[in-house]
Structures are given as structure tokens and as C-alpha cells.
Amino acid sequence: MIHTLASFGRRPASLAALAAATLLSASPALYAHGAPPRARQAFALTDPGGGDVLWALSTNFGVMSQSAPSRYICEEAFEAGETYLMLPFASDLWVSLGEDRVALSEPDCQIEVVHTYALPPVDADHRPATGEVMVALADATGAQLHYSADAGRTWRPLEVDLSDLRPTGVRFVGEGQVALSAFRTPDARRGEAVVAHLDVRSAAPTLNLFELPADRRYPYLLDAAEGQLLWHAQGPEAQEVYWSALSALPAPGAPVFELDAWPAAGALSTDGERAWLSGSDASPGIFTAERAAIGQQAPELWHELPSEHHARCLTPTAKGLLICGHRATDGFDLALLDEDGEVEPLVDFRELRGPQSTCRNADDTANLCQAVWPELARGLGIDPDVFDDEATDAGDITDAGDIPDAADAGQAGEPGCAQAGGSIGARWWGLIAIALLSARRRRR
Known part of the structure; x- marks a missing residue:
């Protein structure tokens, strides 16, 4: 659920207009984010249990981490707009530096807007060890630097x-x-x-x-x-x-x-x-x-290095390099590359199962992620209905026959960010959510 400290630039729209826009614009050929799914930046996180370094990944459709490698949080849940950067402090704590706001994700898909600004982000960096975050903002009218010393919770512009x-x-x-x-x-x-x-x-x-x-x-x-x-x-x-x-x-x-x-x-x-x-x-x-x-x-x-792959991102770890690739040409979207050129695939977007199941109690986030998941899935060649709402993020994909019946009381709209079933009302609100999002198709 998205919590805001204030109401930021909400634009009302008639229900009829939204429905009409939905029916006219909805098409399986359209990407939910204006571009094919791709990895943007990989991060190495310290394992709080003292084990191996964990990975986290920012994409052009959301964020994901090693704690739930086949699930993601859709970027629409952060209300980030067309220009955004994502920085993790932990597998379930992301700082979203959006077009005009900073949002934080907490456990259970709770997302809170904590800061706003007037210029779009150009670049950002963070130091997990000290909790520092810096973002550079700029457009043709000017530039600013905003800084946080507490993992993105409070901010101040630098004079x-x-x-x-x-x-x-x-x-x-x-x-x-x-x-x-x-x-x-x-x-x-x-x-x-x-x-x-x-x-x-x-x-x-x-x-x-x-x-x-x-x-x-x-x-x-x-x-x-x-x-x-x-x-x-x-x-x-x-x-x-x-x-x-x-x-x-x-x-x-x-x-x-x-x-x-x-x-x-x-x-x-x-x-x-x-x-x-x-x-x-x-x-x-x-x-x-x-x-x-x-x-x-x-x-x-x-x-x-002895590697046949072209890395679209590079992140060093104690075991090698995290590299972003492309599933069509590399066979992975994220992998670990060692000194000998050997590759261990970590993420293939074609194996996604949908939004994180921890979103199950975050109704607003669930509606947004549920609305955009089918288009993302179809773009990856995935049947968006083939997964079990009751399964954990690490669980196995079930057969289509195991999908709960939408008419079964208590099933529709319950656990999972993206339900395979759902009442007519839930589907209607999903269509409206898509209409809201269709006005800001991505060009990434």
C-alpha cells in the first residue's frame, strides 16, 4: 500500500473516460513499460546472516532480489513516473528516486513517499554501510543535489x-x-x-x-x-x-x-x-x-577477460562479477562471471512467476502489480495465469488446473500480488488501473 505524506499532483479522471481508454488501448502487443523487459543495474548486498553476498536487481519493470528470485515488485507501485533510479539497502528495502519523489519500500510491500523535488533525477549513489544517499537532479532549467544520511528516510537539498x-x-x-x-x-x-x-x-x-x-x-x-x-x-x-x-x-x-x-x-x-x-x-x-x-x-x-558475453552492467563481488545480459543472446538476464570466464546464470526473466507474494496485504500495490503483470508476462512468453497464489516466492509453479476458481468464495483477491482468478469487480478495477498507467507508457 502506498502512503504519502501529502497529495502530490493527483489528476482526476472520469470513470467512463478511464474505461474507454482501457478498452481502446489494451493490446497484448503493447509492452506494459514501453520497452522489452531488461535489467538495468545489479547490486551486491551484505547477507545479514553472515553468509555469501546477496544480489539485488533493478529493471525497467521493477525490482527483485535473491530472497525471491522469481518474483518482483512492479515499479508502478513506487509511483516513480517515467524517470527513476532504484537503490537497495536490503532485499526488502529499496529507495526509489522517481521523476518527482522519493519512495521507500518496506517489508510486506509497504511503500511510502518520503520526499519530493521539482527536477528529474540524473544519477544517484548510496553507501549502505553509512546509510547515505545522494541524488543529482537536473533539466534545462537548473540542477540540484539532495542528500540523505538515514537510508533515504529524511532529505535535505544541498546549497x-x-x-x-x-x-x-x-x-x-x-x-x-x-x-x-x-x-x-x-x-x-x-x-x-x-x-x-x-x-x-x-x-x-x-x-x-x-x-x-x-x-x-x-x-x-x-x-x-x-x-x-x-x-x-x-x-x-x-x-x-x-x-x-x-x-x-x-x-x-x-x-x-x-x-x-x-x-x-x-x-x-x-x-x-x-x-x-x-x-x-x-x-x-x-x-x-x-x-x-x-x-x-x-x-x-x-x-x-575470457568471456563471450557483453555486460550491460557490472558489479564486483567476492565470487566474481555480477553482469547484466539479455536472455535472447546470453541465456540470462543476470549472471555471475568468474575469473575463468565461467558463467553461473542467476536470473532469466522468462522464469518470472509474478509480483512478490508478500504484497498480499498491500491492496493498492497489489492492484497495480496485478494490472501490469499479464502484459509483462505475455511479452516474456509466460502464461500469466500459471502459478499458485498460495505458493511462497520460492515455491514451484503449478499446473493451470491448480489455479483457484474465481467463483470459489475466499479465493479471489486473496494471497499474492497477481491473482489468476478474481471476481468481475477485481478484473474491472484491474482494467481501470491499466488505463491509469497507459497514459505514461515507458520509452526505456
Whole structure:
């Protein structure tokens, strides 16, 4: 159920108009989110029981985690809008940085809007160990930085001067320490690359700017750790990837890794001693480098891992790299890649069983997730009706014959975010929910 601290921009609509929009727009050919389902970012979570690192995954249709690998929470439940970023602090605690609001998910699919802002998010980062979250907001009218020190529960805008800067990336480089990539916006200098440092613990935070050579433009931070930055910028002839300390940004002639297009992803180890990079779609490959070799000149600095896969996201863990793939070409949407190039598939969206069963008591969330699940399922080639409402998230998929009869009293509308059965009333409200969502089809 979504709880809001206030009512934010609700637009009334007539029931008849909603019903008409539903009947006219509903089509199995339409994706529920405007694009084929894909993984966006993987995260490594600390197991509270002291075991192996757990994974969590943000997608363009919601979020999921290792605690329920065949279930998800639909992104519509967060009311995130067309532009959103998701950051996990635990398998059941997500911070949603939406188009105009921050929402938190709690156990049992309870979702609460805790903060609002006027600009869309550009990039965000978090430090689970300290509970810090930073989001960079920007559009053509301006830019802001908002900060939370308590895992996204309370927020404050930072009073820093971003008047002629357009942020492109933000990363924590230590506790209370933030690095920001941006480009100049005045016409005479538009696109010029800037990297900045910010101490958010200061009573009056200010940006310490590092001007980069004028022929380096439109920079973007890929990752940061222990004062080390992995970033890229548009160079005179190619996209240039740099790995450098914040205190010693590269001078002209420093080692670079050149690509013909933006890299798909990049990551640093938590100690900042090792880096990984995934090439562009046109030049795929997963590359790695070690800090001890930074004195060498490229290409010795970077070498390619023995993998046939192209990673759309990279997240290092103690056992290897979490990589985002595509089920059609890689056979997985999330996998673990080891040093020898061996892949352990972890997630295939074609094996989804629907929204999390812990949503069963969250009526508003359940209605939204129930409404969009059939379209998502059909887009993945899944029969949305073939699962057991009574099963746990780790349970087995049942045969269609085991689906509760919609006419059986007490079955329709009970456990599970997405019911196979349901009364006519429940189906009607599901159609209305789809109509509400059809006005904001995704282009992701």
C-alpha cells in the first residue's frame, strides 16, 4: 500500500473516460513499460546472516532480489513516473528516486513517499554501510543535489552553486565525500568537462572544481571507491576512459582506454584497487585492470577477460562479477562471471512467476502489480495465469488446473500480488488501473 505524506499532483479522471481508454488501448502487443523487459543495474548486498553476498536487481519493470528470485515488485507501485533510479539497502528495502519523489519500500510491500523535488533525477549513489544517499537532479532549467544520511528516510537539498553546470554522474568516494561529474552549460563553454569534490558533512558544503582539458567534453562517472574514480569523457577522436585518484586527475598524455562509443558499464572494487569495464555495443568485451599497473601505458593497463558475453552492467563481488545480459543472446538476464570466464546464470526473466507474494496485504500495490503483470508476462512468453497464489516466492509453479476458481468464495483477491482468478469487480478495477498507467507508457 502506498502512503504519502501529502497529495502530490493527483489528476482526476472520469470513470467512463478511464474505461474507454482501457478498452481502446489494451493490446497484448503493447509492452506494459514501453520497452522489452531488461535489467538495468545489479547490486551486491551484505547477507545479514553472515553468509555469501546477496544480489539485488533493478529493471525497467521493477525490482527483485535473491530472497525471491522469481518474483518482483512492479515499479508502478513506487509511483516513480517515467524517470527513476532504484537503490537497495536490503532485499526488502529499496529507495526509489522517481521523476518527482522519493519512495521507500518496506517489508510486506509497504511503500511510502518520503520526499519530493521539482527536477528529474540524473544519477544517484548510496553507501549502505553509512546509510547515505545522494541524488543529482537536473533539466534545462537548473540542477540540484539532495542528500540523505538515514537510508533515504529524511532529505535535505544541498546549497551548492550549480548555476552553470549540468551534472551527469554522482558517486560517493568515502563517508560524507562525493564526486560529481558535470559539463558547462553556457553557450561559449557548453560541454566542457568538470569533475568536482564535495564534503557533505561541512556546515556550508562547496564544490571544489577540477577543470579538465577543454578538448575533453561531456564526462560521466562510472564508479568511485576509496578516493579512486572511473570515468569517461568525449575526447578529440574517441570516448576516453580514465581511472584516476580524485586528488590527481589525469593530465594530457595520461593512460586512457579508447572506445568508439560510450562504454556500457564500469566498476571499481570496494578498495579501489581493481577496475572493470564493459565495452560498447559495437565493440563488446569485458576488460579489467589493476591499480598496481597504472604506471604502465595502455593497452597494457587493461586486458580482456575470457568471456563471450557483453555486460550491460557490472558489479564486483567476492565470487566474481555480477553482469547484466539479455536472455535472447546470453541465456540470462543476470549472471555471475568468474575469473575463468565461467558463467553461473542467476536470473532469466522468462522464469518470472509474478509480483512478490508478500504484497498480499498491500491492496493498492497489489492492484497495480496485478494490472501490469499479464502484459509483462505475455511479452516474456509466460502464461500469466500459471502459478499458485498460495505458493511462497520460492515455491514451484503449478499446473493451470491448480489455479483457484474465481467463483470459489475466499479465493479471489486473496494471497499474492497477481491473482489468476478474481471476481468481475477485481478484473474491472484491474482494467481501470491499466488505463491509469497507459497514459505514461515507458520509452526505456
